[in-house]
Amino acid sequence: MPAGFSSMMDHRPQSISDSEWPRTIAERAHPPPLPRPRPPSSIYSDDLPAMLDLIRQVSDDLWEQEDQAVAHYTGEIRALEDELVLYRRAWNETITVANKVIRSITLIRKHVTKIAAAETEAGKDWMAFWGIYQKSVGSHPPFI
Numbered sequence: 001m002p003a004g005f006s007s008m009m010d011h012r013p014q015s016i017s018d019s020e021w022p023r024t025i026a027e028r029a030h031p032p033p034l035p036r037p038r039p040p041s042s043i044y045s046d047d048l049p050a051m052l053d054l055i056r057q058v059s060d061d062l063w064e065q066e067d068q069a070v071a072h073y074t075g076e077i078r079a080l081e082d083e084l085v086l087y088r089r090a091w092n093e094t095i096t097v098a099n100k101v102i103r104s105i106t107l108i109r110k111h112v113t114k115i116a117a118a119e120t121e122a123g124k125d126w127m128a129f130w131g132i133y134q135k136s137v138g139s140h141p142p143f144i
Contacts, residue, residue, distance in 0.1 A: 127133070
């Protein structure tokens with residue numbers, strides 16, 4: 001293990017060896033040079049009006065793209081709402097037809113029951129007219 005390093009578990013202060021001491025002093029006395037500023041003729045020059053114009057153009061382009069996106073999505077929403085209205089109308093008509101069918105079935109069943117009762121009564125009357133009687137057991141009339 002190099003001098004001055006300790007294991008990950010050992011957190012004791014590290015001592016600098018005699019061979020590293022002159023280098024450490026030299027580094028402190030002469031720090032590395034700072035980066036030089038950019039020259040004014042560079043492509044990175046501070047041309048504020050050009051930068052502001054570029055920022056304005058980018059901002060205008062972004063606003064235009066956002067306006068187009070909003071207009072597009074607004075159109076899609078309108079189309080979907082129109083389609084939804086059509087589906088609702090179709091659904092309401094379906095429910096109306098289903099209600100009419102249910103009412104018709106109920107009415108048919110009611111009349112079938114009335115017809116069955118009338119047919120039974122007519123059969124009894126017809127049999128009585130010809131004098132055909134059935135012996136009754138219990139309290140019901142002796143007709144068929």
